[in-house]
Amino acid sequence: MTVESDTVAGATIELLEARLRRLSYLLTGNSDWIGVPSTPTKPTSHEETISRRLASLEKELQKLNKSVPAVRDIIQLHDQNQDLFHPTPPETIPEGLTPETLSAIVLSYASAFPETASRLTSLNDLPIPDAQSSAALIELQPGLDRAAQKQAEQAAQISELRIRTARVLQRWYEVGLVGSGECWAEWEGRLEGVEREVRRREVFKERRENEI
Template identity: 35%
Template sequence: MATSQRTAADTLALLEDRLRRVNYVLNGDSETSEQQPASSATARLRALERSLAQLRNQSPAAAEVLALLKAHPAVFNPSAAETPNLPTNQLTALILAHSQLYTSVSGSLTQLQSTQLPDSAALVKLVDLGPRMERVLARQEKQAREVSELRTRSARVVEQWLEVGMLGMSERWAEWEERLKDVEVVVRRREGVRKREEGVV
């Protein structure tokens, strides 16, 4: 009898402490801690119910949690039927089957714990270089635009040189060739006339 009373008293004390913590988290105060616990377990339980109702009325978050608990009790208190009840030999076989996985995970966690984080000085310098890198990228983009414009202008100059220079010179060469042919014809005619005159004389 004394053991059950002690257990009930301890349970009520734990509930009161949890309620004080929840009240402190939600409201920033611990009004329930100022209340003296009642002598009997029934009175203390009723005081807890009143404090919980007061907390639900004062805090919308607490009201939502209680409504969720009422609508879905299995989320917070899973039934024992849902818990797998396996014999000891099956549990042992299950643990032994995953022993390598446990060892691997343990080794990975140990290695992760012993891994040293890199020095943050390099990261700080890299962050400080951010504006400078942005300026360099902007300059590169500007130079790329200038190079593109120069290529366009160069293509236009080459095209103009081909049209005016090469094609123009080809036309001039053709014109000069025609003139040379005409001059050659005139020279031959004059030579023929001169030869005929010399032969007559």
């Protein structure tokens, strides 16, 4: 075999393998972590084979066709108008159309032709901007870029100041409010202890005086 024949044979085998993997995925719906479809498991019985399952589906469809009028109408519609279920690509002209049909299709878009022509004509009527004005606008662009950069820097500084302000408020709350409250609570506890000691000594002094 020549090199070209080997290349064609290899490409054909690759295409067949790709179709086989696609069929395997359609049958199983499973794949491994790299996307390779899983191999279909061997049927445990004759009833689980693909042919028997397709035959069973056909029997169920025939039963529905006999018992459900809507299914019967859909099957009849499919048989009579298969083009509706297989539409023609827009880039290809359907075969079998008469000149009258083609002219009717073209005339249905006739109203869009004057509108498109008027829009194209309006483009010619638009005035061309003055060259000096355009040059002045172009000269302003570097200044606008610098102003935008300055605005971005100011926004970053404002964001940093907000973060620092939030940290200062948090610190003031923890130290100024919570810390002061804990300090006052400690002082109040000490004062209560001193008051109890003073009262105890006064009571002890009164008892000594009464005994004397």
